[in-house]
Amino acid sequence: MARVEFNPKTNLIEQAAYKYSLQDVPEPNLYREIFPYTEIPKIAFNHRHVPMFVPDEIWITDTTFRDGQQARSPYTVEQIVRLYDYLHELDNDSGVIRQTEFFLYSKKDREAVIKCMERGYRYPEVTSWIRARKEDFQLVKEMGIKETGILVSCSDYHIFKKLNMTRKQAMEMYLSIVEAALENGIIPRCHFEDITRADFYGFVVPFANELMKLARQANMPVKIRACDTLGLGVSYPGVALPRSVQGIIYGLRHYAEVPSEWLEWHGHNDFYKAVVNSGTAWLYGASAVNCSLLGIGERTGNTPLEAMVIEYAQLRGTTKNMRLEVITEIADYFEKELDYEIPPRTPFVGRAFNATRAGIHADGILKDEEIYNIFDTKKILNRPIVIAVDAHSGLAGIAAWINTYFRLEGDQKIDKRDPRVAKIKEWVDKEYENGRTTVIGDDELEMVVREVMPELFRMHESRVK
Numbered sequence: 001m002a003r004v005e006f007n008p009k010t011n012l013i014e015q016a017a018y019k020y021s022l023q024d025v026p027e028p029n030l031y032r033e034i035f036p037y038t039e040i041p042k043i044a045f046n047h048r049h050v051p052m053f054v055p056d057e058i059w060i061t062d063t064t065f066r067d068g069q070q071a072r073s074p075y076t077v078e079q080i081v082r083l084y085d086y087l088h089e090l091d092n093d094s095g096v097i098r099q100t101e102f103f104l105y106s107k108k109d110r111e112a113v114i115k116c117m118e119r120g121y122r123y124p125e126v127t128s129w130i131r132a133r134k135e136d137f138q139l140v141k142e143m144g145i146k147e148t149g150i151l152v153s154c155s156d157y158h159i160f161k162k163l164n165m166t167r168k169q170a171m172e173m174y175l176s177i178v179e180a181a182l183e184n185g186i187i188p189r190c191h192f193e194d195i196t197r198a199d200f201y202g203f204v205v206p207f208a209n210e211l212m213k214l215a216r217q218a219n220m221p222v223k224i225r226a227c228d229t230l231g232l233g234v235s236y237p238g239v240a241l242p243r244s245v246q247g248i249i250y251g252l253r254h255y256a257e258v259p260s261e262w263l264e265w266h267g268h269n270d271f272y273k274a275v276v277n278s279g280t281a282w283l284y285g286a287s288a289v290n291c292s293l294l295g296i297g298e299r300t301g302n303t304p305l306e307a308m309v310i311e312y313a314q315l316r317g318t319t320k321n322m323r324l325e326v327i328t329e330i331a332d333y334f335e336k337e338l339d340y341e342i343p344p345r346t347p348f349v350g351r352a353f354n355a356t357r358a359g360i361h362a363d364g365i366l367k368d369e370e371i372y373n374i375f376d377t378k379k380i381l382n383r384p385i386v387i388a389v390d391a392h393s394g395l396a397g398i399a400a401w402i403n404t405y406f407r408l409e410g411d412q413k414i415d416k417r418d419p420r421v422a423k424i425k426e427w428v429d430k431e432y433e434n435g436r437t438t439v440i441g442d443d444e445l446e447m448v449v450r451e452v453m454p455e456l457f458r459m460h461e462s463r464v465k
């Protein structure tokens with residue numbers, strides 16, 4: 001039962017939050033009715049609605065060098081430093097991209113951290129990720145890092161099956177590690193792994209309560225990152241725990257009194273929900289959402305950082321002083337320098353995200369591009385709209401297609417008088433002479449351009465399917 005108390009500060013009779021205590025169950029609660037494993041997981045509703053609560057400040061934290069790097073071959077030190085520079089350039093001292101986290105395991109990891117710290121940027125702040133071993137705190141301290149991530153897996157899948165412990169044993173172990181961080185003057189950021197399959201009232205809230213006690217005793221923040229490890233979080237109104245994103249964030253704030261500034265959501269995209277879940281976490285009281293560049297992370301990836309930059313702009317009505325065109329530079333860097341193929345239809349960064357193939361759309365765009373473009377992609381992302389070619393495009397249309405599609409600038413640009421453009425036009429004309437009525441698709445034009453201008457493909461090889 002919830003306690004009803006008089007609050008002299010507000011002069012109101014208030015219902016105090018019920019204090020949940022640890023349920024040290026003998027058998028794991030695997031929520032088999034929701035996660036039968038041999039069937040698709042179920043989305044259960046209890047029709048409980050929690051209030052929206054948007055923190056005064058919301059921001060993004062980055063995991064490109066941690067979760068991102070776990071899912072691909074490691075970056076070199078130079079690549080890490082370049083990507084860190086890009087994050088800083090994108091943030092442009094707005095503080096929206098507030099922190100990024102690094103492994104400290106190897107000499108190479110540490111060299112990258114030192115180089116990034118030497119940059120002296122305020123944002124994104126360098127934080128670390130360590131094994132939950134007390135010796136590692138010394139390392140964090142020596143490197144001058146103020147905050148570190150610590151893994152505190154919280155579902156019974158992890159506690160019973162992976163750690164082979166009881167809930168009480170796991171909680172005691174986690175608390176002793178958090179205490180060690182605080183004793184070393186380091187802010188612990190507790191990664192509640194697999195929270196969307198965890199017993200919320202039997203483990204998550206009681207554990208968070210203990211963490212908040214430690215924070216009060218040490219007079220230091222103890223942050224909580226709610227990790228939707230398998231992307232099972234759901235943001236539909238009335239969804240039941242443990243899958244409810246808003247339920248988790250509300251519950252941590254309300255029942256464990258975790259302040260918004262210490263609360264973060266870490267999403268995965270297994271069910272295509274990473275972006276909406278992160279936005280929901282913001283709206284229901286987590287100040288931070290954890291993302292990675294291009295969403296690169298374990299399996300289907302994390303919440304894409306660039307998507308949350310755009311979401312921030314939509315929710316807040318401002319980009320502060322972020323430089324959104326850097327998103328395009330980052331995408332180019334991944335493709336050209338890191339040999340990473342961005343799926344063409346990926347929002348904001350894929351080469352086809354603002355391309356239109358339908359003749360009728362191209363016609364509309366020729367009249368006024370606003371008709372078929374989501375926003376001024378040239379101004380905001382330095383990505384001019386891409387137009388498909390048809391019977392009426394002519395030399396100029398074909399040259400424009402090549403220049404926008406391959407994003408050629410300055411003297412790289414192909415002129416309409418270039419004889420290679422005439423060759424492509426011959427092919428286009430033949431198509432229509434032979435009775436074609438549809439617009440020519442990007443893939444078809446790519447094939448012809450590949451024959452006539454192979455050098456373009458050497459530059460953009462990773463863009464070609």
Ligand SMILES: CC(C)C(=O)C(=O)O
Nearest residue numbers: 067191193194227229
């Ligand atoms: C390893 C943990 C912290 C994680 O990244 C996740 O749960 O997705």
